[in-house]
Amino acid sequence: MNRPNILYIHSHDTGRHIGPYGHAITTPCLQRLAEEGILFRQNFCVTPTCSPSRAALLTGCYPHENGMMGLAHCGYSLNDYRQHIIHVLHRKGYTSVLTGTQHVATATAEAEAWQVIGYDTCLGDNEYEQAASFLEQPSKQPFFLSVGFFETHREFPALDDVSENPGYCLPPAPLPDTPQTREDMARYKASAGELDRKIGVVLDALDRGGLAENTLVICTTDHGIAFPRMKCNLHDSGIGTMLIMRGPGGFTGGRVIDCMTSHLDIFPALCDLLQIEQPPWLRGKSLLPLVRQEVSELHDELFFEINDHAAYEAVRAVRTKRWKYIKRFDGHCTPVPLNCDDGGSKSFWLNHDWKNQPVSEESLFDLMFDPNETNNLVGAATRQAIVEHMRDRLTGWMGATEDTLLKSTAPR
Numbered sequence: 001m002n003r004p005n006i007l008y009i010h011s012h013d014t015g016r017h018i019g020p021y022g023h024a025i026t027t028p029c030l031q032r033l034a035e036e037g038i039l040f041r042q043n044f045c046v047t048p049t050c051s052p053s054r055a056a057l058l059t060g061c062y063p064h065e066n067g068m069m070g071l072a073h074c075g076y077s078l079n080d081y082r083q084h085i086i087h088v089l090h091r092k093g094y095t096s097v098l099t100g101t102q103h104v105a106t107a108t109a110e111a112e113a114w115q116v117i118g119y120d121t122c123l124g125d126n127e128y129e130q131a132a133s134f135l136e137q138p139s140k141q142p143f144f145l146s147v148g149f150f151e152t153h154r155e156f157p158a159l160d161d162v163s164e165n166p167g168y169c170l171p172p173a174p175l176p177d178t179p180q181t182r183e184d185m186a187r188y189k190a191s192a193g194e195l196d197r198k199i200g201v202v203l204d205a206l207d208r209g210g211l212a213e214n215t216l217v218i219c220t221t222d223h224g225i226a227f228p229r230m231k232c233n234l235h236d237s238g239i240g241t242m243l244i245m246r247g248p249g250g251f252t253g254g255r256v257i258d259c260m261t262s263h264l265d266i267f268p269a270l271c272d273l274l275q276i277e278q279p280p281w282l283r284g285k286s287l288l289p290l291v292r293q294e295v296s297e298l299h300d301e302l303f304f305e306i307n308d309h310a311a312y313e314a315v316r317a318v319r320t321k322r323w324k325y326i327k328r329f330d331g332h333c334t335p336v337p338l339n340c341d342d343g344g345s346k347s348f349w350l351n352h353d354w355k356n357q358p359v360s361e362e363s364l365f366d367l368m369f370d371p372n373e374t375n376n377l378v379g380a381a382t383r384q385a386i387v388e389h390m391r392d393r394l395t396g397w398m399g400a401t402e403d404t405l406l407k408s409t410a411p412r
Contacts, residue, residue: 003092003142003274004248005215007135007206010146011195012050012101012153013231013341014221016242017172018192024170025189029200030244033219035254037246038291043261044302044319048223048231048238049309051076053263055104057220059083060267060282063305064403070308072106081105081117083281085267086144092276095140096120100127101148103222119146128198132205147202151195154226154341156187164189172237174229174372175345184344188225216247216273218266226341228349232309234317234326235373239304249273250291257290259297260321283401303397311338314405318394324373325390326363329405335359364390 019027020034021041046056047063055068055078063069067079078084084104086096098119105116114122123130131147159166164186171181199219206212224230224238231238243261245251249269264284271278272286289295306315313336314329337355340346346354364380364387365373377383398406 002214003094005142005211006089006094006144006270007202007215007217008144008146009149009199009202009217009219010054010101011149011151011221013223013226014152014192014195014242015224015230015237016240017152017188017225018196018242020244021242025192027192027196029196029203030219030242033199033203033217033246034244036252037217037244038251038253039256040243040245040261040287041256041258043220043241043243043263044236044239044304045223045241045263046239046303047305047307048233049306050222051103052305052307053222054102057263057266058085058104060085060264060279060284062264062283062303062401062403063307064405065281065283065401068104072104074308076308077105083279084117085270086118088271088276088279089144089274090118090120092274093142095143097123097134097143097145099123099130099134099145099147100125101150102146103148128201131202135202135205135209135211137209149195149198151198152188152191152225154343156184156343157190157194159183159187162186162190171345172225172227172230174237174374175227175349178348180344180348184227184348187344188227212247214248216249216251216270217245219244220263220266226343227345228340228354231341232306232313232336232339234304234306234315234324236319236324236367236371237373245287249288259290260299260302260319261287261290262299262302265298301393303394305403309339311336313339316394316398316403316405318390318397319367320390322366322368323386323390324363324365324367325387325394326365327391327394328359328361333358333361362387362391 017023019031045053051072052063052068059066070076096119098114105113107113166183166186169182169186171185175181220243221241265287268284269287272288302319304317317326362378363376364378
């Protein structure tokens with residue numbers, strides 16, 4: 001078969017805060033990609049922290065299974081880098097190329113980080129220019145090209161470099177509308193604009209190289225934006241992620257898919273598209289039946305976890321279309337501010353005693369009537385059957401995936 005190239009574009013901390021998801025954020029290149037491909041409106045990462053999220057997408061299994069329980073530069077690593085998708089693709093004749101951020105390995109005394117993972121080639125850190133140069137030159141095909149952007153990670157551009165007047169900017173829910181939060185969001189929007197510009201350079205090079213028709217573009221991010229109660233949180237504002245795909249296999253037409261999907265579904269979808277037997281460790285479901293309109297739903301439930309970031313924080317969750325159940329295993333009864341990146345919105349909340357706001361050991365949210373997840377129903381008398389059902393679903397998943405938190409609160 002004529003195997004398509006794979007262009008994997010990924011950003012830092014973008015969530016769904018781009019134009020195609022309806023936000024007042026100018027991202028014309030991503031808008032074009034969505035209008036030519038498929039936008040997954042309800043896509044979720046597995047865990048809202050950087051290295052574990054990327055590792056889950058690239059191995060197709062959960063962090064507590066693949067070993068990436070925290071940040072790579074803090075000493076965490078995959079149990080077996082041969083589970084990374086590039087090794088499955090290598091066996092089918094693909095060459096693997098990395099440029100920019102990867103965030104799932106660190107260098108050792110014997111090898112650079114990209115060699116630890118197993119890439120054939122590393123173009124360097126100037127991601128969009130090097131990717132564009134690669135795409136414009138004759139290359140060995142088929143290829144898997146990973147292009148990782150630092151944007152929209154903090155620090156955001158300085159206010160002097162922001163074109164939008166913060167006074168006309170709306171901060172994201174659940175943050176209050178204040179001068180500080182508006183300025184913070186205006187600076188994020190400038191970073192998102194820079195991300196969009198660089199992605200546009202890569203996509204234009206794909207066109208100029210004559211590769212667009214036979215290249216599957218996967219454009220996503222690791223987790224929610226780096227604001228309080230978003231990144232490193234299991235609310236939808238932390239686990240909701242953009243996912244736009246364009247290319248062979250039916251990923252065309254400017255369609256929007258509304259049912260729940262997961263980062264874990266990307267690896268099986270590539271196996272399905274390329275007619276590769278799925279490795280036994282994969283936990284997701286192929287997106288292709290959904291894309292081909294053979295099914296209307298892919299998942300009845302999705303599962304999520306947090307283990308370690310800047311500080312230890314052990315949390316698990318299960319989500320259905322209507323309900324979200326979150327369970328803490330770490331004993332924290334107040335937020336963990338270390339796990340929120342420094343910035344204007346964090347400072348504003350800290351100045352108003354955020355660090356002493358209570359958090360619950362268990363939470364149940366009705367996503368139909370409470371999409372911002374502010375009304376915890378775990379103690380409501382009329383919801384106890386749902387609480388028990390969701391608790392059982394979470395416990396069953398933890399048992400099936402041999403999650404050590406069932407026996408211990410230790411991260412390893």
